[in-house]
Amino acid sequence: MEATIGVLGGGSWGTALALLLANKGYQVDLWVRDIKQCNYMKEARENKKYLPNVKLPNNINITNDIEKAVYGKKIILLAVPSHAVRETIKKFKSQLKEQPILVNVAKGIETDTLLRVSEIVQQELPTIEYTIISGPSHAEEVSRDIPTAVVAASTNKRVAEYIQEVFMTPRFRVYTNPDVIGVELGGALKNVIALGAGISDGLGYGDNTKAALMNRGIIEISRLGEKMGANKKTFAGLSGIGDLIVTCTSLHSRNRRAGIKIGQGASLEEAIKSIGMVVEGVRTTKAAYELSRKYNIRMPITEEIYGVLYEGKDVRYSVFNLMMRDKKHEMEEIVQEMRLDW
Template sequence: MKKICVLGAGSWGSALALSLAKKGYSITMWTLNQEQADKINTTKENINYLPGVLFPNNITLTTNIEDAVVDSKLIVLAVPSQAIRSVCKQIKPFVSKEQVLVDVAKGLEKGTGLRLSEVCKDELPENPYVALSGPSHAEEVAKDIPTTLVVASENLEIAQEVQDIFMSPKLRVYTNPDVVGVELGGALKNIIAFGAGICDGLGYGDNTKAALMTRGIREIARLGIALGADKSTFSGLSGIGDLIVTCTSMHSRNRRAGILIGQGKSLEETLEEVKMVVEGITATEVAHEVAKKMNIDMPITNAIYSVLYENKNANEVVANLMMRSKKHEMEEIVYDKLGF
């Protein structure tokens, strides 16, 4: 069996490991937590993230990152976005240039504003890079509920190879050469999903959420196109597709966290209750800074930033959004010529 390593043993890394294991690959998962590794190896269940889903015998947990990486065909980066650089530094002594990095995290690096492909290129410049994204809850992938994903790479041959590895009767995978768009769609939709949760926590309804999602995808596209993305990517799986699933499902930790904020919980209380990384919180901070530097209008992102980092009242922030200066719906196309 060909070996694939998954760095990270959270819900998404575990779900993808299960999917690959069912295709016959030998999967080595790496975690920092020895207790977690021992428990999963013994019970064959990741009780903290995917309770009730059993791991087959061709998935093994280790805390030795060298053992995980060496001789692996793919290196799946399934750690939180802010840990990508650190993990790449750790594996650098053990990686050969033929090994493909498959990033499944969705975020922007705090402090630099870099996309995760740029972070990987900083640390492992010789390794082929693929971003895997799309509307996909780990809980559903782990239970073989039909799901579609997209893999993005500047190298079509590498993208097709990764497509073949992940493709199954329950997991349909498309390719896309637009790495910038796929990465930004995945990272920025977490901001809008967090906002959708705030609206739910405030007791708003379907009308509000539909407006937020519709204007949110335009806002995502506006920044994405300014950063070099293809506008069509945002109408695809990693754009509107991922936005829909993350804004509407209770599987979404970003939406769940937003609900708690909307109900009046503090950020600290929210993170304590969710007990998982909420990528939308950091993404809001980074996107706010990037948009400000580039003079890109992102009113929803700015509004969520003001709630999270300036202690603004959420109801008042929504009222201010509603009462901004009047606009023509399509004026971005007419005047800014963004084409979306």
């Protein structure tokens, strides 16, 4: 049977979702950019580099030919790092003969333009239907059929519900949401806070510290998100606090692991090298910092992580700065809305 789904990206997440779809009976073409990696996966029927000990069934066709991976497909799943999204689209967009649905699972912001992935897609493929799948979903667990819940967001309800049906299984629950902006920002910006959570762990701090960091982090994210047009309620959902929790607490999280290394004294370059995979939060920290300035939103945690990553600031001094900021109400909006004088 001719494949109807093309998965672009042979990393852990692209492989895990290709496996999920194949196990539902779909024929899947999985595009792997690196030819050596592609050939190994074909022979071993395993992605040993990114997702070891998980066998890939025969209805996943592994290919290095991006034209083959997209030709005639009803769904194209974009599972490349966010900084490679535009480049990847440029490689295949001339090959599209029909109008597939583009499903994005990258979590990041284009650093040079400060655009979300949906905005990049709008520029490169203005007539295509777009959906993002996001939420607390480590590839290592999804590939082993561990119960997981995510959200599919699209401005088109019919498209969101169609993607929900395609991906949903008894172990992979998919909700829908019309708030593409909120879902994209939640998935991207939580990686910044996860770097901070890792730094906290690397410094030897405890659960109190990380809980405070996560809580104040989601407040930063939601304030910026609302200013950019998102619904603040989205940040209480799977792509907001849900994804933040899993990324800040799990050792599956590359961002947390990189942060741990930095907290222990490693340089940024050493931390990234030790992970051996893309650490999305590094680029996203720069983008988030620039967005906070553009929209005039105070994001003190993001500002301090930016200082550590890009200005060589000492992590302990950054912690001191956060703890000794000017005294604040916990929820300044409540005091303002209720006009309290106490």
